[in-house]
Amino acid sequence: MEITNELIDDLAKNAQLSASCFNYQPWNYVFVYEKEILTKLFDALKESNLWAKKASMIIAVISKKELDCVIGKSREYYLFDTGMATANMILRGTELGLVMHPIAGYSHSKAKEILGIPEEMVLITLIIVGKKTDDLSELTEKQKISEGKRPLRKALNEFVHHNHY
Ligand SMILES: Cc1cc2nc3c(=O)[nH]c(=O)nc-3n(C[C@H](O)[C@H](O)[C@H](O)COP(=O)(O)O)c2cc1C
Incomplete structure (x- = not known):
């Protein structure tokens, strides 16, 4: 599957339609499609999650608490806002005929190192992107x-x- 700048911009624009607390827009994405880096990331x-090695692209979803509202002791909004934006992105990808699976099963430290993600950032999920296939052998x-x-x-x-928890 060919990954173009138009596709990446389209996905990013749809992500940023999302609302965020104070319009802080805490989301960051690394779109990984160069074969060499993808192959490293597979490790x-x-x-x-070895099925994900068939991916044409992996999108790293990144943020940190300080990029968004923290209200009181427990309401940290960066995960919520980044999740809403990422859901919009996944819907758009699905509309374009892509299959986009978020995963949590990866080494956080290894993936961050491979992608040069700063220490203080949280790599919330990797979204595995590909085209639908009938080959389920993996x-x-x-x-x-x-x-x-x-x-x-x-x-x-x-x-x-209804009306009361
Ligand atoms: C936060 C999160 C983490 C996930 N981690 C994995 C994972 O590590 N491996 C996996 O095969 N699926 C994982 N999934 C599930 C797949 O993404 C799932 O196939 C996809 O969400 C479609 O699920 P549905 O058919 O229930 O809508 C995860 C989903 C979410 C939302």
Whole structure:
């Protein structure tokens, strides 16, 4: 799959449509598509994510607490705001026919070192980007099942509260 500057700008523009606390826009993205760096980054993946080695691009999603509102002791908004922006990006990618899977299964320190991400930043997720394929040979049996059928969600009454928690 060819990665173009137009595609990257399109994904980034859709991410930044998102709202953020005080319009701080705490999100940062590294779009990794050069074969040499991608191959290095594959080495940072956990064993269960070796399917991701087929990726045409990996998007590193980065932020830190200080880039966004911190209200009181517990409300740190950088993860929420970066998550909202990244969800917009994933929706846009899906609209363009891409498959974009966020993952948490990688070595944080290794991936940060490979991409030159400063020590104080948090590498929140890697988004594995590719085109949909019928070749599922890289997947475990369990992964093949979940790829064909979306995992069950909770019943609404397990998380929807009316008027009172
Ligand atoms: C924060 C986060 C971390 C995830 N980490 C992994 C992972 O390490 N490996 C993996 O195969 N899937 C991981 N997933 C799940 C895949 O991205 C999943 O296939 C994708 O979200 C589609 O799921 P759905 O069919 O339930 O919507 C993660 C998802 C999220 C949101």
